[in-house]
Amino acid sequence: MHVQTVIEAGWVMPMKPKGVVLPQHSVLINEGKIVSVVPSAETEGIEADELIRLPDHIVLPGFVNAHTHAPMHLLRGMGADLPLMDWLQTKIWPAEGKLMSPEFCYEGSLIAGAEMLESGITCASDHYFFSEDVARGLTEAGLKCSVSGIVIGFPSAMAKTTDEYINYAENLFERFKNNPKVRVTVGPHAPYTVDDSALIKVRELAQKHNAYIHMHVDETQSEIEGSLKQYGIRPIERLHQLGLLSEQFISVHTVKADDKELELLAKTGASVVHCPCSNLKLASGFSPIAKMMRMGINVAMGTDGVASNDKVDILGETRLAAMLGKAVCEDTTQMKVGDMLYAATLAGAKALGWDDRIGSIEKGKDADLIAVDLGNIDALPVFDPASQLLYSAGREDITHVWVDGTIVVKKQQSNGLRPLSREKAQKITKTWQNKI
Amino acid sequence: MHVQTVIEAGWVMPMKPKGVVLPQHSVLINEGKIVSVVPSAETEGIEADELIRLPDHIVLPGFVNAHTHAPMHLLRGMGADLPLMDWLQTKIWPAEGKLMSPEFCYEGSLIAGAEMLESGITCASDHYFFSEDVARGLTEAGLKCSVSGIVIGFPSAMAKTTDEYINYAENLFERFKNNPKVRVTVGPHAPYTVDDSALIKVRELAQKHNAYIHMHVDETQSEIEGSLKQYGIRPIERLHQLGLLSEQFISVHTVKADDKELELLAKTGASVVHCPCSNLKLASGFSPIAKMMRMGINVAMGTDGVASNDKVDILGETRLAAMLGKAVCEDTTQMKVGDMLYAATLAGAKALGWDDRIGSIEKGKDADLIAVDLGNIDALPVFDPASQLLYSAGREDITHVWVDGTIVVKKQQSNGLRPLSREKAQKITKTWQNKI
Numbered sequence: 001m002h003v004q005t006v007i008e009a010g011w012v013m014p015m016k017p018k019g020v021v022l023p024q025h026s027v028l029i030n031e032g033k034i035v036s037v038v039p040s041a042e043t044e045g046i047e048a049d050e051l052i053r054l055p056d057h058i059v060l061p062g063f064v065n066a067h068t069h070a071p072m073h074l075l076r077g078m079g080a081d082l083p084l085m086d087w088l089q090t091k092i093w094p095a096e097g098k099l100m101s102p103e104f105c106y107e108g109s110l111i112a113g114a115e116m117l118e119s120g121i122t123c124a125s126d127h128y129f130f131s132e133d134v135a136r137g138l139t140e141a142g143l144k145c146s147v148s149g150i151v152i153g154f155p156s157a158m159a160k161t162t163d164e165y166i167n168y169a170e171n172l173f174e175r176f177k178n179n180p181k182v183r184v185t186v187g188p189h190a191p192y193t194v195d196d197s198a199l200i201k202v203r204e205l206a207q208k209h210n211a212y213i214h215m216h217v218d219e220t221q222s223e224i225e226g227s228l229k230q231y232g233i234r235p236i237e238r239l240h241q242l243g244l245l246s247e248q249f250i251s252v253h254t255v256k257a258d259d260k261e262l263e264l265l266a267k268t269g270a271s272v273v274h275c276p277c278s279n280l281k282l283a284s285g286f287s288p289i290a291k292m293m294r295m296g297i298n299v300a301m302g303t304d305g306v307a308s309n310d311k312v313d314i315l316g317e318t319r320l321a322a323m324l325g326k327a328v329c330e331d332t333t334q335m336k337v338g339d340m341l342y343a344a345t346l347a348g349a350k351a352l353g354w355d356d357r358i359g360s361i362e363k364g365k366d367a368d369l370i371a372v373d374l375g376n377i378d379a380l381p382v383f384d385p386a387s388q389l390l391y392s393a394g395r396e397d398i399t400h401v402w403v404d405g406t407i408v409v410k411k412q413q414s415n416g417l418r419p420l421s422r423e424k425a426q427k428i429t430k431t432w433q434n435k436i
Numbered sequence: 437m438h439v440q441t442v443i444e445a446g447w448v449m450p451m452k453p454k455g456v457v458l459p460q461h462s463v464l465i466n467e468g469k470i471v472s473v474v475p476s477a478e479t480e481g482i483e484a485d486e487l488i489r490l491p492d493h494i495v496l497p498g499f500v501n502a503h504t505h506a507p508m509h510l511l512r513g514m515g516a517d518l519p520l521m522d523w524l525q526t527k528i529w530p531a532e533g534k535l536m537s538p539e540f541c542y543e544g545s546l547i548a549g550a551e552m553l554e555s556g557i558t559c560a561s562d563h564y565f566f567s568e569d570v571a572r573g574l575t576e577a578g579l580k581c582s583v584s585g586i587v588i589g590f591p592s593a594m595a596k597t598t599d600e601y602i603n604y605a606e607n608l609f610e611r612f613k614n615n616p617k618v619r620v621t622v623g624p625h626a627p628y629t630v631d632d633s634a635l636i637k638v639r640e641l642a643q644k645h646n647a648y649i650h651m652h653v654d655e656t657q658s659e660i661e662g663s664l665k666q667y668g669i670r671p672i673e674r675l676h677q678l679g680l681l682s683e684q685f686i687s688v689h690t691v692k693a694d695d696k697e698l699e700l701l702a703k704t705g706a707s708v709v710h711c712p713c714s715n716l717k718l719a720s721g722f723s724p725i726a727k728m729m730r731m732g733i734n735v736a737m738g739t740d741g742v743a744s745n746d747k748v749d750i751l752g753e754t755r756l757a758a759m760l761g762k763a764v765c766e767d768t769t770q771m772k773v774g775d776m777l778y779a780a781t782l783a784g785a786k787a788l789g790w791d792d793r794i795g796s797i798e799k800g801k802d803a804d805l806i807a808v809d810l811g812n813i814d815a816l817p818v819f820d821p822a823s824q825l826l827y828s829a830g831r832e833d834i835t836h837v838w839v840d841g842t843i844v845v846k847k848q849q850s851n852g853l854r855p856l857s858r859e860k861a862q863k864i865t866k867t868w869q870n871k872i
Contacts, residue, residue: 114856396832
């Protein structure tokens with residue numbers, strides 16, 4: 001048997017089955033696809049053009065960032081600590097008003113995409129204006145992406161009316177229909193910015209193209225109160241009545257959903273994208289994520305845009321989600337390591353409808369992989385590689401990123417001045433680990 | 437004028453006054469001490485043995501980790517997701533029982549100290565057994581430290597009775613009285629593990645040596661309920677009645693303190709050490725930090741031990757504290773960037789009684805400094821350097837660490853494969869920044 005690449009890893013975490021870690025396994029790659037995962041002891045007889053030995057690393061699928069606003073990278077860090085409306089009205093909206101253009105969206109997405117790849121994210125779902133240019137920036141950086149044909153009840157530099165927004169979205173489907181790196185979603189902004197007639201057009205457009213709908217839902221308490229006042233029902237009930245909820249509905253944030261709304265999401269098979277950093281920093285609140293997971297809702301991870309985060313770091317976001325979720329439900333046994341790493345990968349792919357191609361290390365899937373170094377002082381000792389990956393390692397330990405079997409990020413070992421060598425730290429921790 | 441070292445930085449954040457960022461300033465260092473901070477345009481005529489130019493960096497005092505259990509580094513990652521008592525009874529306590537020794541505490545602290553320095557922490561306050569060996573490990577790694585003479589109502593490998601614990605602590609004061617890198621605190625474990633008679637001995641020992649008292653207080657609801665049942669009052673009221681509270685009292689966690697207890701802390705001038713990662717991961721709860729800060733309580737940052745965190749990353753901990761604090765008090769204007777970076781530095785030094793020597797960049801203080809690279813793709817663009825430092829940068833961007841004017845960490849630029857060069861990312865972000 002001949003393959004192009006063999007990655008011989010300390011551990012492989014395929015994400016299917018959920019939570020499983022395979023020690024001393026190798027991933028075989030040919031023509032950009034995963035051929036198989038085999039014990040490294042059984043690779044004799046396999047010829048490879050390239051053998052990559054990573055004995056201290058864990059290899060897993062690239063992270064999926066299921067909600068972001070990539071162009072906002074160019075506005076990161078403006079107006080920290082302002083009240084929300086002041087921040088929007090005096091900083092973000094005026095800057096967007098001045099800069100909004102295809103070129104702004106392209107260059108912002110190029111920057112964002114590069115940071116995402118360095119953080120181990122190989123697929124992102126964006127929600128912003130000029131999505132054709134967002135897709136150009138993200139794919140030029142090296143990612144796969146879903147981009148949204150946004151629909152919002154306000155005029156922008158991109159479109160003035162619902163029909164113009166819908167028309168832009170319609171063109172997106174045509175533009176990317178033959179691009180294997182880009183998929184298109186319909187992106188109604190939020191229940192409070194899109195009226196019923198526009199939401200019906202959204203549903204029709206999505207049905208026509210068998211596309212996913214990507215929407216901010218139940219982000220804040222005032223959104224809920226506004227919906228009750230204007231429509232007499234809560235936002236998710238309204239979306240359900242309008243026929244938007246299905247397995248192809250991506251409900252972002254969903255911080256304030258009540259049990260009845262969660263039941264609707266569970267029943268229809270919709271996914272939730274959890275963005276804990278943004279929810280905390282904007283003081284939106286504490287999402288009932290453990291409860292959603294117990295109800296069987298598919299929960300994915302998103303960074304939101306860096307204007308309210310300010311990182312695109314799915315590993316860090318997932319670590320926070322795990323810790324925060326335990327505190328919110330007052331139960332340390334919830335938000336288990338394996339479930340959280342699944343949320344950061346295969347659940348994200350599933351939420352976006354990319355799970356036919358990515359999200360797990362399975363035969364035939366795209367070889368979109370990352371390798372995380374667990375041999376550095378910050379992740380030692382390794383009693384439990386998945387736990388060290390989630391809780392101890394950081395995005396700086398993601399040393400290798402492959403997309404379609406091609407390496408796109410490779411961070412070199414630093415030979416600077418350190419208080420203790422890697423070798424000495426490994427030796428000390430191993431000695432004590434062996435005594436337990 | 438002649439000095440040994442000049443660090444010419446993009447920005448200097450001295451922490452006194454709180455929140456101030458000085459662009460294009462230089463820090464002058466001689467014989468391990470800070471000589472002055474001057475505009476870089478005014479350094480002509482100053483001769484230096486060494487000029488370090490860091491135009492993309494922000495220079496600030498080293499972080500203070502005001503609460504940790506360094507030797508537990510050797511147990512990191514054991515028993516993730518277990519219920520708290522199972523985790524302690526089946527994993528942590530048996531491992532500690534097997535390994536606990538001076539050598540375990542020395543080697544664990546050496547590892548922990550190295551990771552702390554790489555994370556920009558130059559002073560740590562430890563709370564564990566065999567503190568003489570903890571101090572040996574931390575100082576050998578290169579840190580300054582406070583170490584605790586622990587007092588706990590259970591026998592251990594170190595001591596069997598209160599008097600043996602007190603005796604060990606007494607010897608610590610003698611052992612380190614002439615060591616400029618080590619200070620000694622008295623460390624009663626927690627209100628529920630130390631009885632009144634032992635606490636009175638703690639107070640007497642601290643008074644005799646003019647030492648700080650370092651104690652876990654009000655960490656969980658069950659601790660509060662236990663105190664009410666056993667003593668009829670809440671833990672902080674009890675500590676106050678026993679005469680322990682003062683400006684030299686370090687109250688760690690303090691998640692469940694009620695308003696009356698917070699008033700006692702404020703009135704007596706005690707400090708609180710906030711450990712948000714640990715509080716979330718152990719599902720202890722949500723500390724009312726914004727309220728404490730508004731009441732004028734000195735709030736410092738701590739990582740806790742890695743058995744419940746699992747990082748020693750004060751920058752990350754402070755970022756979480758800021759975001760979490762905004763969500764808890766439902767106000768985005770609280771937990772301001774300048775206040776949070778102060779909590780991570782000078783407030784920590786003040787909490788530990790090290791503020792005569794460290795915690796701010798002031799003439800005569802020790803040159804314990806860090807430089808953080810804000811020119812990487814993960815921190816661009818720089819509208820507000822302090823906000824980028826707290827929210828966008830990570831510990832991986834801490835490239836230089838000095839203790840007593842000597843460089844102890846220097847991370848090399850990596851020349852690996854990246855999607856976008858640093859130069860191109862800087863050029864793109866600068867272009868758009870200039871248009872606003």
